[in-house]
Amino acid sequence: MISIARLFGKSPFAPLQTHMKKVTLCIEKLTSIIDVLPKMDMEKVEKLSKELSELEHEADITKNDIRNHLPKSIFLPIDRSHFLEILSVQDSIADKAEEIGILLSMRPLEMLPEFKNDFELLYRKNAEVFWSAKKIIEEIDELLESSFGGIEAEKVKDMVEQTAFKEHEAVQIHHKLKKELFSKGNDLPSPAFYLWLSLIEQIGMLSMLSEKLANRIRMVLELK
Amino acid sequence: MEVESILKILVLVIGFYMSWNIGANDVSNAMGTSVGSGALTLRRAVILAAILEFSGAFFVGSNVSETMQRGLIDTDMFLTEPMILILGMSGALMGTSLWLQIASYCGWPVSTTHAIVGAIIGFGLTIGGVEAIQWEEVTSILASWVLSPVISAIFSYIIFSVLQKKILYAINPAGAAVKLLPYLSMVVFAVFTLSLIFNGLENVNVALSFPQAVLIAISIGFLAFGATYFLVRKKAKSPLFQTATTHSPQSVVSLDKAIKHLQRVHANTVEGPHEKVSNIINEVKTLSAKLRKETSFSERTSEYKTVENMFVYLQILSACFVAFAHGANDVANAIGPVAAVLDIIKNGAISDVATVPSWLLAFGGLGIVVGLATWGWRVIETIGKKITELTPTRGFCAEFGAATTILLASKCGLPISTTHCLVGAVLGVGLARGIRALNLGMIKDIVLSWIITIPASAIMSILVFYGLKTLFSYMNVL
Numbered sequence: 001m002i003s004i005a006r007l008f009g010k011s012p013f014a015p016l017q018t019h020m021k022k023v024t025l026c027i028e029k030l031t032s033i034i035d036v037l038p039k040m041d042m043e044k045v046e047k048l049s050k051e052l053s054e055l056e057h058e059a060d061i062t063k064n065d066i067r068n069h070l071p072k073s074i075f076l077p078i079d080r081s082h083f084l085e086i087l088s089v090q091d092s093i094a095d096k097a098e099e100i101g102i103l104l105s106m107r108p109l110e111m112l113p114e115f116k117n118d119f120e121l122l123y124r125k126n127a128e129v130f131w132s133a134k135k136i137i138e139e140i141d142e143l144l145e146s147s148f149g150g151i152e153a154e155k156v157k158d159m160v161e162q163t164a165f166k167e168h169e170a171v172q173i174h175h176k177l178k179k180e181l182f183s184k185g186n187d188l189p190s191p192a193f194y195l196w197l198s199l200i201e202q203i204g205m206l207s208m209l210s211e212k213l214a215n216r217i218r219m220v221l222e223l224k
Numbered sequence: 225m226e227v228e229s230i231l232k233i234l235v236l237v238i239g240f241y242m243s244w245n246i247g248a249n250d251v252s253n254a255m256g257t258s259v260g261s262g263a264l265t266l267r268r269a270v271i272l273a274a275i276l277e278f279s280g281a282f283f284v285g286s287n288v289s290e291t292m293q294r295g296l297i298d299t300d301m302f303l304t305e306p307m308i309l310i311l312g313m314s315g316a317l318m319g320t321s322l323w324l325q326i327a328s329y330c331g332w333p334v335s336t337t338h339a340i341v342g343a344i345i346g347f348g349l350t351i352g353g354v355e356a357i358q359w360e361e362v363t364s365i366l367a368s369w370v371l372s373p374v375i376s377a378i379f380s381y382i383i384f385s386v387l388q389k390k391i392l393y394a395i396n397p398a399g400a401a402v403k404l405l406p407y408l409s410m411v412v413f414a415v416f417t418l419s420l421i422f423n424g425l426e427n428v429n430v431a432l433s434f435p436q437a438v439l440i441a442i443s444i445g446f447l448a449f450g451a452t453y454f455l456v457r458k459k460a461k462s463p464l465f466q467t468a469t470t471h472s473p474q475s476v477v478s479l480d481k482a483i484k485h486l487q488r489v490h491a492n493t494v495e496g497p498h499e500k501v502s503n504i505i506n507e508v509k510t511l512s513a514k515l516r517k518e519t520s521f522s523e524r525t526s527e528y529k530t531v532e533n534m535f536v537y538l539q540i541l542s543a544c545f546v547a548f549a550h551g552a553n554d555v556a557n558a559i560g561p562v563a564a565v566l567d568i569i570k571n572g573a574i575s576d577v578a579t580v581p582s583w584l585l586a587f588g589g590l591g592i593v594v595g596l597a598t599w600g601w602r603v604i605e606t607i608g609k610k611i612t613e614l615t616p617t618r619g620f621c622a623e624f625g626a627a628t629t630i631l632l633a634s635k636c637g638l639p640i641s642t643t644h645c646l647v648g649a650v651l652g653v654g655l656a657r658g659i660r661a662l663n664l665g666m667i668k669d670i671v672l673s674w675i676i677t678i679p680a681s682a683i684m685s686i687l688v689f690y691g692l693k694t695l696f697s698y699m700n701v702l
Binding site: 004074078 | 252253256333388392393394395396397487488490491492527528532606607610611613615643646647650651654655656657658659660661662663664665666669670
């Protein structure tokens, strides 16, 4: 009777993907901030950064919503703690994006001509790692269908490996840029130097967190 | 004589109401999932369910009915005063229907089986005391209530694990399904046939020995194997299972590029154009999302989709199996007590062996069918909409596990709750990582329904019994 229907709890996987969409909006907003940076239009940057903060807040609300609606009596095909971990790592990406946005709105960024290309490259590469992790989250429906195993799991495993490789590339750019900063940073006033250093560090975190997210999914796969 | 006719009509009416109730509420368990997954239209589901419920009740219903009639209380205690037993059984029937009415009004998940067993035990205890109850039988029934969901869960867990290993975890799931399906349908048909023909055809005067029945079941199984083998091969080649990609992935990529450019425009404009561009972006984004979903869906999951498509047929089969098993087990709830009353009225005394006339089984089956036709189809529709989580592969495993358990219990004459078996079976699939989210709070509800239903319906039946007794002593029958 109705008791059969009540046996099926509300699946948290669709909300997890909704949360990912909100995190994606944050990254997109951050991208538009990075795009307007060369214009040195602080007003614009500040406005976008505020919008980014709002998006991050929305993602937070979704996250808390999922947590609150995951009662102890719900049984999932993956471990509860794994699920919550995936959610938490995913949310930390939005947090990081917000932090970078705020850093950029602190003061106009003195762009040394030597940095310009590498800085953009650094951001693009980090964003790329994120997109690749996002694709994995989009696979969750298929993973559920195949009970986290089989050809679908193999495919996701490949995607995780690709993400890891991209992260590796991102780290190399990160190191290169940092080295340049330390060798040419003499010309920069110390607040600018410190801003640059923090920015490089924080943007690097994006790819690190994205790779971590991919690996968290890797952990729930049923691979032979 | 007149009083007896009144009683006869009364129990028949209540028995019919009970079977109507079963048809109205519980048949949805079997067919809901198939309607939900789109495997069957509502009309077809109702027709199939009607046929199978009826044949289940008619062919295999007698075992459990006999338990209801004589297995629960020691009828020899009432040899000297058969009228008391008549009133008691009528009271149990009426008490149960009252309790079911109250429970369904309040939306409590109760089981008809538990209610009627509780009612019969309740009146037996009050009238005859502790010795009147056949404790051995009652204990095994109580044990079967706990065990049947567990056994269903184990069955469905095993079946789903096999499916996982052989099909879902295979590198080419569709090909693996083509290989495995004939075996599965062989097993389903063999079990189904065996349960039908072994001790099942007494009502049509055909008695087969166990080896004979096994032989026939196995041959039917092989026939099913052959038929499925050819069907599946044909299906696997048919264009239905070849997913066509209507949009090339390239168009999605191009759209994404367009979005990126639009976003650049969006970031560089203000006010009027800004708003307009943001509208366009949203529009393009929805389109791109739609295309992306369609494209990638057919690209990525074509194999699993094919598997699900193939399992649709097996799911229909297992749903029929559940309907049959349900009819076999639950018809007793309605007609077991009726059979007891009619037997005494007919013979004027309590007979030595429990017999259930086949017309009464047909009567019960008819009640179920009428319940299904008048109200049950609505419940099937509602359930179908709610249970979308049970895809054909999952649905098949859960239904097959539950149906096998229910039929086993029916063969042993144990009245069990089909709903609880199905709940157990779904949990079994869930434990094998087959279902997105299960609400384990339901288990608490089920245990609670055991604890509440039994005393509640027992009390109801005792009250009705004393009511009837007073009424009939005024009429100077006692």
